[in-house]
Amino acid sequence: MESTSFRVLLQKEQLVFSSAHFITFAGDICECLHGHNYGVRGEVEGPLDENRYVIDFIAFRDTLATIVKRLDHHVLLATKHPLITVETIGDEVIARFRSKRWVFPAEDCMLIPIGNTTAEEIAWWIANELRLQLGPSVGSRLNWLEIGVDENNGQWGYCRVPWSS
Numbered sequence: 001m002e003s004t005s006f007r008v009l010l011q012k013e014q015l016v017f018s019s020a021h022f023i024t025f026a027g028d029i030c031e032c033l034h035g036h037n038y039g040v041r042g043e044v045e046g047p048l049d050e051n052r053y054v055i056d057f058i059a060f061r062d063t064l065a066t067i068v069k070r071l072d073h074h075v076l077l078a079t080k081h082p083l084i085t086v087e088t089i090g091d092e093v094i095a096r097f098r099s100k101r102w103v104f105p106a107e108d109c110m111l112i113p114i115g116n117t118t119a120e121e122i123a124w125w126i127a128n129e130l131r132l133q134l135g136p137s138v139g140s141r142l143n144w145l146e147i148g149v150d151e152n153n154g155q156w157g158y159c160r161v162p163w164s165s
Contacts, residue, residue: 078117123149127146
């Protein structure tokens with residue numbers, strides 16, 4: 001049974017968030033600011049622990065829900081995009097892409113260190129936040145973590161990362 005692995009999938013109604021964003025594509029096209037009602041799911045794979053489960057469902061669910069809640073009702077802005085600048089001045093965030101300029105209240109923004117606010121990159125960010133928060137209690141025994149972000153009722157972006165980086 002040592003070579004056997006097990007998976008746990010978490011997809012709950014409370015793992016949702018509503019946010020605004022915009023992405024760039026095809027090199028220099030920037031879409032209009034718009035919003036989605038996102039859904040999130042998480043999956044981990046690894047051996048059973050001394051309790052005979054892969055991960056504590058409650059800890060997994062609650063930690064993922066806390067991360068997802070941080071995104072809810074915010075404008076998501078990528079801070080590592082090569083053509084978008086994001087600057088916080090006082091209580092405002094100013095985002096620029098070529099001739100476009102957006103000004104938002106800072107408290108309404110979630111600045112994320114990713115290149116573009118695609119579902120795939122949001123999934124990557126959530127996965128890394130989850131590893132940081134659960135890592136101390138779970139340790140390094142898991143093999144991988146996968147996060148899925150649904151931005152439009154069936155349009156999923158996924159990211160799978162090794163549990164231990």
